[in-house]
Amino acid sequence: MALRRSWRFVGVVPRLLWNTTVLPGASVPGGRSSASCIVNTNTHPGYRNTELLLRSFTSRPRATDVSYEQLKQLLAGKKSVVIDVREPWELREYGFIPGSVNVPLGQVNAALQLGPEDFKEKYGGEMPQHTDNVVFTCLAGVRSKNALDTAVSLGYKDVQHYPGGWQDWVKNEQHK
Numbered sequence: 001m002a003l004r005r006s007w008r009f010v011g012v013v014p015r016l017l018w019n020t021t022v023l024p025g026a027s028v029p030g031g032r033s034s035a036s037c038i039v040n041t042n043t044h045p046g047y048r049n050t051e052l053l054l055r056s057f058t059s060r061p062r063a064t065d066v067s068y069e070q071l072k073q074l075l076a077g078k079k080s081v082v083i084d085v086r087e088p089w090e091l092r093e094y095g096f097i098p099g100s101v102n103v104p105l106g107q108v109n110a111a112l113q114l115g116p117e118d119f120k121e122k123y124g125g126e127m128p129q130h131t132d133n134v135v136f137t138c139l140a141g142v143r144s145k146n147a148l149d150t151a152v153s154l155g156y157k158d159v160q161h162y163p164g165g166w167q168d169w170v171k172n173e174q175h176k
Helices: 002-009 012-016 068-076 088-094 105-111 116-123 142-153 165-174
Strands: 020-022 035-039 052-056 081-084 133-137 158-161
Touching: 068 081, 068 133, 068 165, 088 165, 105 116, 105 142, 133 142, 133 165, 142 158
Parallel strands: 081 133, 133 158
Antiparallel strands: 020 035, 035 052
16 A cells, blocks of 8 residues: 555656756755755646745754864863874874874774773773764864764764864964
């Protein structure tokens, strides 16, 4: 019976997607944020004088970037866990953001699945809970974005990344 009912909709979806226009500011369906499109209903028989808004929602949280100023505030208020995903030699050679915890990108997946005591012993900082605000950083924002995706796949809800990374941090700190 349910199968018979679903057959009624076989031709509807393709017809709804004809002549679609993506709204300004909307992302592509399947992306992190919700995507919207408007169907030009004036060109479809049976849909005259109506406009149909389609939305695609995802269960993944919307990722947001953190600016230098925002990161400084988060660190000062100890309102988030900042994880630097560069390799240890990069931190020794170039420096690091004070208050950040170093978890190399290749270890992020396993590290975020450790127990809190094991995480603290191995990485020297507090392990973030799934509801904590976590900010990932690296040299220039590429690896931190990958770490963010990994954290989201593990169920972390409030994750962000600092796209400027260490390079932006140093530039801003030198201007002070």
